[in-house]
Amino acid sequence: MAKRLMLVVIIGLLAGVPSVSLGAPAGPVEITAAITLGINLDVARPVTDRFNASQNEVRVKIDAIPWTSIFEKMMIEFSTGRPSHDVLMHSMSMFPSLVRAGYLEPLDAYFERKDLVDKAAFDLKDFPESLMPRERGKLYHLPYMTGPQILFYREDLLRAAGLGVPSTTEEFMAAVKRLHNPQRGMYGTVLHGIRSGAGGNTYHFYPFLFSFGGNIVDAQGRTAIDSPEAIRALEYWLELGRNAPPDAINFGAGPASESMMAGNVALMVTYADHYARFLDPKRSKIASTIRWAPFPRGPVGRGIAVAHVWSVSISRYSRQKEAAFKYIAYLLSKQAMPEYVKAGGVPPRQSILTAPDAPPAFRLSAEGLKTARGVPLDHQYIRMEEILSVELSNALAGKKNAAQALRDAAAEIRRIRGR
């Protein structure tokens, strides 16, 4: 009997049981969050530090990943069934693939748990509807960073030319053409011309597409990228391209904004969250003359930006889902917002975007988000985006006209989607 007891004690010791049975304090639960480099990380770091310091139950470790490779990293890890992250960040383009594959945990049940969150104080309704797409009625993510496209312009140039601030796409084109003077090193506008999604040509084209009455898929879910409205929108976008730096076909969002900051561009459409870099006198030659306005109204009578957003979700495979939820609920809580804004983020909360002391770009973001439109919740979306980006690039390079480029894109997208 004594031998048997000794054996149990030894096995217990080896298994580390005493740490529980002897009542030693359990350490905090450790979770890992995959956060993309850049402004998303700049904001997440101080807020996460504050979260870690504010309680002893959860410790969050950030794994910083370039935004260009986070999707493939996640998809490969998920396909093995053993992903290493509890919380992950994703863009609107990535969301449909992740959610349709069943890799994300629905959040609704956690919001009902009073031990995890004060739902009333969190105030889910404070987030714009356009940033909260639900899959089969369930919420799978919390919007983290937003920046719908708005119009940035050089006030000095418009004033010198006797032009007002463009409020329609027609006025925008007229101003672009009037101020385009490449011989003097001034371009009317600049595009994001490079093949790609959020930082590239598709997302730059979408607000024009939407504002001209076009869409990627129609209300019945059928491919609609070759509609007459879409073709007119692309013709307009290509005309903008003829009044932009010729190098813009290789420009992503970064280089496009750099050419604006270098003082070579009169007006441009880009994400609202670029405002901070435009206003930084250390980086921007136009810090004192840059102004902003809502995305111009198109033929449909409204300016419709892309509801561009980076979001956070909980991995379905996480073993610490409750801890992960506590973390993301803190990250996007009203309580965390002062730290968030101080770090330079554009938060997706209406109450912050429309606060009386908010920067003007915040209010424009809030306005833009009211009418902004997302991308289709189709698990093939990222593939559709790639097909369209190639054809937009072909059109911008002059290899195809607008109609041909969009018809070729639509044919290929219909082939893979079957409709």
Add this chain to the structure above:
Amino acid sequence: MLARFGKSASLPYLFVAPAVLLLLAISAYPIVFQFLLSFTNLNLAFPAEAQRYFGNYPRLLADPRFWSSGVVLVKLWLGGLALTMLLGTAIALAAFRATFARRLMPVLILPMVATPVVMAHFFQYLYSSDYGLIRFLLERVRLYPGFNISTQAGTVLYSLIVIDTWQWTPFVMLIVWAGLVSIPQELLDAVRVDGASGAATLWHLILPAVSGELAAAALFRTVEGLRAFVIIWGLTRGGPGTASEVTSIYIYNTAFRSLDLGYAAAQGMALLVFALAVSLLLLRVVARTRAQ
């Protein structure tokens, strides 16, 4: 135990066996895995639904974008290979006697060790049609074509060949240099005393003497050239249109945009077979020239 093998001829093999096995496991496992994957319809969004599938290779044969990406790759590889070999050899021949060239060596190898992503951005600025150094210099000699060559479908490959040449010419130069310094000085003196012209010396003595090095450099350049990805991705993402889309970029898009991992694996296998065939051919050339 070892005593039993002490005089055995197999002892050396026994010692190196663990390293060889490890190397085989590391290099062979991914290839075998990829080969098996190419016979599935694995989609990263639905991995549980993957089944055995034999349609990837027939699909490959009928995929025009795959073949056009192959043509782009071959043009880029051959263009870069020809220029780096020519320039690397010429510079090595011109400089291997000069002592100052040895001092410049650390500077010369800088492009080779530069990070490709940084180089892509570096050249984006150099090529800029507004403030690029290349435009400035070409305008000075009245050779500027009036546009940034990395932005036009017809010229984007030239812009990539220029980067490839800039990066890898020092590598070829170093290898050829190593061959040149191993040619006995007495031999060169004897040829000169016999009255051979510079061209004859080059053609009949120097080039045959370094032919092994040249073949080895071509082999390394081929392996590097067929893997082209990062600089193209950083500079053009395969555009304009698909004008600079090499096979590896198309494979990347198939795997991580279409999430069609089975088909991407088949594309990867095809590229691997091509690279292997070219490399084996070059290895035979290396072996033959060494034997001569």
